[in-house]
Amino acid sequence: MVTKELSDLSDEADLRRADSLAREIFSDVANKWALLIIEALGERTLRFSELRDEVEGISHKMLTQNLRMMERNGLAERKVHPTVPPRVDYTLTEPGRALRATVDLLCGWTHEYFGHIESARRRFGT
Amino acid sequence: MVTKELSDLSDEADLRRADSLAREIFSDVANKWALLIIEALGERTLRFSELRDEVEGISHKMLTQNLRMMERNGLAERKVHPTVPPRVDYTLTEPGRALRATVDLLCGWTHEYFGHIESARRRFGT
DNA sequence: CCGTATCCACCCAGATACTG
DNA sequence: CAGTATCTGGGTGGATACGG
Numbered sequence: 471m472v473t474k475e476l477s478d479l480s481d482e483a484d485l486r487r488a489d490s491l492a493r494e495i496f497s498d499v500a501n502k503w504a505l506l507i508i509e510a511l512g513e514r515t516l517r518f519s520e521l522r523d524e525v526e527g528i529s530h531k532m533l534t535q536n537l538r539m540m541e542r543n544g545l546a547e548r549k550v551h552p553t554v555p556p557r558v559d560y561t562l563t564e565p566g567r568a569l570r571a572t573v574d575l576l577c578g579w580t581h582e583y584f585g586h587i588e589s590a591r592r593r594f595g596t
Numbered sequence: 597m598v599t600k601e602l603s604d605l606s607d608e609a610d611l612r613r614a615d616s617l618a619r620e621i622f623s624d625v626a627n628k629w630a631l632l633i634i635e636a637l638g639e640r641t642l643r644f645s646e647l648r649d650e651v652e653g654i655s656h657k658m659l660t661q662n663l664r665m666m667e668r669n670g671l672a673e674r675k676v677h678p679t680v681p682p683r684v685d686y687t688l689t690e691p692g693r694a695l696r697a698t699v700d701l702l703c704g705w706t707h708e709y710f711g712h713i714e715s716a717r718r719r720f721g722t
Numbered sequence: 723c724c725g726t727a728t729c730c731a732c733c734c735a736g737a738t739a740c741t742g
Numbered sequence: 743c744a745g746t747a748t749c750t751g752g753g754t755g756g757a758t759a760c761g762g
Binding site: 488491492495496497499500501502505506541542543544565568569571572575576577579580581582583584586587588589590591593594 | 632
């Protein structure tokens with residue numbers, strides 16, 4: 471790394487930066503569309519339009535926006551085929567696949583506790 | 597269950613309802629504040645004000661809002677002590693603790709891939 | 723201390739239209 | 743087909759105030 475002379479002060483600064491970066495990553499990832507896209511991609515590679523069909527209810531805009539975010543964070547790889555009509559494929563990278571494992575767990579949880587939640591809501595009064 | 601005579605049609609209807617319910621639960625849970633609150637609660641039981649301090653940056657409003665949601669879905673239990681000043685304790689229920697296990701994994705992921713993400717961003721150009 | 727209600731500024735997401 | 747830009751309404755969350 472660069473410029474690491476005054477260890478005490480810069481260590482604290484590093485911690486703060488790391489913290490804020492961690493929170494930023496968390497915010498990026500902990501949102502419904504991102505997680506649904508990751509789940510949709512799974513092991514496959516899909517084109518933009520296939521993803522659009524796969525992730526029910528997502529708009530063109532939200533899809534591109536989240537795909538950019540995922541590319542930026544190195545979660546997905548974007549491969550452009552210079553054909554006509556154009557074709558763009560998206561695939562999860564290794565970090566993306568690791569993240570998907572946790573998303574799978576979340577989906578599993580939803581399935582497992584579906585009944586609990588339904589009845590909890592009834593007790594609560596919808 | 598009630599009113600289940602015409603099996604074919606109501607089965608389809610059930611699937612649709614189950615699906616929309618699943619998506620609703622997913623949306624409830626897949627949001628940054630909910631996940632951070634769950635993580636903050638952990639095994640402990642905390643009062644409202646302690647949670648407020650623990651979950652950095654959350655507003656009074658967002659905290660109550662998410663806690664209500666979690667109570668409604670049976671993820672957390674709310675215990676009011678009729679003292680003065682009032683005191684309200686929150687604890688994760690069993691479903692909530694199960695969910696926390698997946699959140700822990702997500703946090704672990706963030707920590708593990710921190711470096712990957714940082715460098716991916718540099719490659720991308722911030 | 724905890725909860726709710728009101729107000730309002732801001733952001734976000736959808737719609738639309740246009741490029742390559 | 744995929745991506746970008748612009749516009750706009752409605753939702754969202756912060757601030758504030760007040761009640762239990």
